[in-house]
Amino acid sequence: MERPLLARPLSSASFPVRDYNLAATLTSGQAFRWRAVNGTWEGVLQNRWVRLHQAAPHSPDAPHASIIEATTDAPPHDWRWLTDYLRLDDDHAAALATFPDDKPMRTALAHCRGLRLLRQNPWECLASFILSSTKQIVQIQQCVELLCERFGEPIRSGAPAERRQISDHRSAALCRDAATPNFAFPTAARLASASEIELRECKIGFRAKYLLAAARMVASAELDLAKVQSLPLDAARAELMRCPGVGRKIADCTLLFSCGFDAAFPIDVWVERALQQLYFAKRRAKRARLEHFAATHFGPHAGLAQQYLFHYLRVAGKKELKR
DNA sequence: CACCAGGCGACTC
DNA sequence: GAGTCGCATGGT
Numbered sequence: 001m002e003r004p005l006l007a008r009p010l011s012s013a014s015f016p017v018r019d020y021n022l023a024a025t026l027t028s029g030q031a032f033r034w035r036a037v038n039g040t041w042e043g044v045l046q047n048r049w050v051r052l053h054q055a056a057p058h059s060p061d062a063p064h065a066s067i068i069e070a071t072t073d074a075p076p077h078d079w080r081w082l083t084d085y086l087r088l089d090d091d092h093a094a095a096l097a098t099f100p101d102d103k104p105m106r107t108a109l110a111h112c113r114g115l116r117l118l119r120q121n122p123w124e125c126l127a128s129f130i131l132s133s134t135k136q137i138v139q140i141q142q143c144v145e146l147l148c149e150r151f152g153e154p155i156r157s158g159a160p161a162e163r164r165q166i167s168d169h170r171s172a173a174l175c176r177d178a179a180t181p182n183f184a185f186p187t188a189a190r191l192a193s194a195s196e197i198e199l200r201e202c203k204i205g206f207r208a209k210y211l212l213a214a215a216r217m218v219a220s221a222e223l224d225l226a227k228v229q230s231l232p233l234d235a236a237r238a239e240l241m242r243c244p245g246v247g248r249k250i251a252d253c254t255l256l257f258s259c260g261f262d263a264a265f266p267i268d269v270w271v272e273r274a275l276q277q278l279y280f281a282k283r284r285a286k287r288a289r290l291e292h293f294a295a296t297h298f299g300p301h302a303g304l305a306q307q308y309l310f311h312y313l314r315v316a317g318k319k320e321l322k323r
Numbered sequence: 324c325a326c327c328a329g330g331c332g333a334c335t336c
Numbered sequence: 337g338a339g340t341c342g343c344a345t346g347g348t
Contacts, residue, residue: 029329133330139346140329205344210331247331268329286338310329 008156011076015068015083019092021114022054022068028311029137030118030257032128032144033185042158044148045085046121047184048074049157064113073156087119095262095301104278105305108312115311117304118257122225123218124185125258126240129250130211131204139203144185146202151190152183191215210245217243229259236261248291256303265294265302274313 026034026041034043040053050072057066070082083089096113099105131143191199192215199208217223223243228236236259240251252266267275267290275290285293298305 129329134328134343135330135345136328136347142346200344203345206331206342207344245331249330253329266329270329314329 008073010071010073010158012069012071013076013079015070015079015086015088017054017066017068017088018062019064019096019114020054020066020068020086020088020116021112022052024112024114024311025116025118026052027137028115028307029314030253030307031120031125032137032141033148044155044184045081047153047155048072048081049155049182050082051158071158073158085119087117090116092116095304098299098301099305099308100297100299104274104309108308111312111316112308115304115307117262117307119260120258121185122228122254122258123188126214126218126225126243126246126250126254127185127188127191127211129253130214130243130245131207132250132253133207133245143202143204147191147199147204148183148185150198150202151186151194153186154182155184157182188215188218192219207245210243214243214246225259228255233261233263237264252303256306262304263295263300263302265291265298265306267291267294267306268310270313271306271310274309278309 022041026043031043034041037051040051042049042051044050050070053069053071055067055069057063059065068086068088070079072082074081096109099109127147128140128144132140135143191211194212194215196208196212199211204211214223218225223239228239231239233255236255237248237251240246240254241248246254249266249268252264255261256264256266267287272287272290275293276285279293279297280290294302294306
């Protein structure tokens with residue numbers, strides 16, 4: 001018999017931001033649990049439900065200034081769990097200033113200045129990206145949600161009554177298929193105790209054995225994700241790549257999106273295509289050459305630069321970069 | 324109904 | 337050691 005999870009009083013806070021495009025950031029393929037609900041974003045961080053809303057910037061004096069409003073049922077004193085995740089304390093302008101001043105970067109930046117990196121939980125990030133191979137972002141979201149529903153701890157969700165009051169057409173459209181997440185991401189220990197068959201029931205196919213192996217390594221402390229964060233980049237990457245099913249791309253995603261390695265530069269097929277076309281148009285460059293170029297050309301915030309390139313060609317450059 | 328999707332690893336030659 | 341191929345599943 002399950003105990004009902006009663007909603008606690010909600011608490012809210014407002015955070016002033018500059019050059020922070022919340023929607024672009026939450027949908028940029030870094031994290032997979034955010035859902036658009038009535039013009040807001042709902043997600044789960046650790047064991048907390050949270051709703052975010054970004055007010056449109058209207059001041060002509062500060063066109064890139066805005067407010068992010070957060071609502072949750074956690075005690076209202078300490079918001080570090082959220083500000084750390086959103087990396088609100090980053091000096092974003094300083095990071096952008098380290099980008100190389102070349103045409104591809106200028107174009108990508110002109111397209112969107114507010115794309116940010118998140119600081120996710122390393123286990124959730126690693127597990128999510130193990131699921132990501134040969135899947136599209138929507139499918140990854142579905143698989144992650146299935147895993148959470150089946151293996152995650154139930155958590156309190158926001159006030160549903162409040163949500164139902166809003167019913168204009170645009171909100172209804174945004175609400176489409178937007179199931180509110182009610183479960184925490186499953187722990188490594190919980191997944192380690194599952195069978196490969198059970199995991200496969202979450203539609204993850206051949207990735208099930210990889211996820212299971214990674215869960216066992218993390219749960220048994222054979223792989224210490226906290227320690228990974230303190231290693232040099234190359235050693236940290238090698239450590240993650242000990243997991244079967246974790247190659248360089250998935251390792252770099254985990255390092256960049258959750259372990260604080262801002263210089264990690266994941267190269268997937270799209271970024272490879274972009275680098276090839278934008279920086280090596282004449283000669284054909286091999287993968288190792290591109291990796292070396294990425295590690296030396298984009299500077300200490302290469303990973304953020306990669307996000308800008310990826311975002312730019314995902315939303316605008318698909319036609320220009322088709323093979 | 325083919326074809327492919329933010330890869331990886333095993334298998335060729 | 338550098339290219340090719342199978343792997344599950346769902347969406348165009």
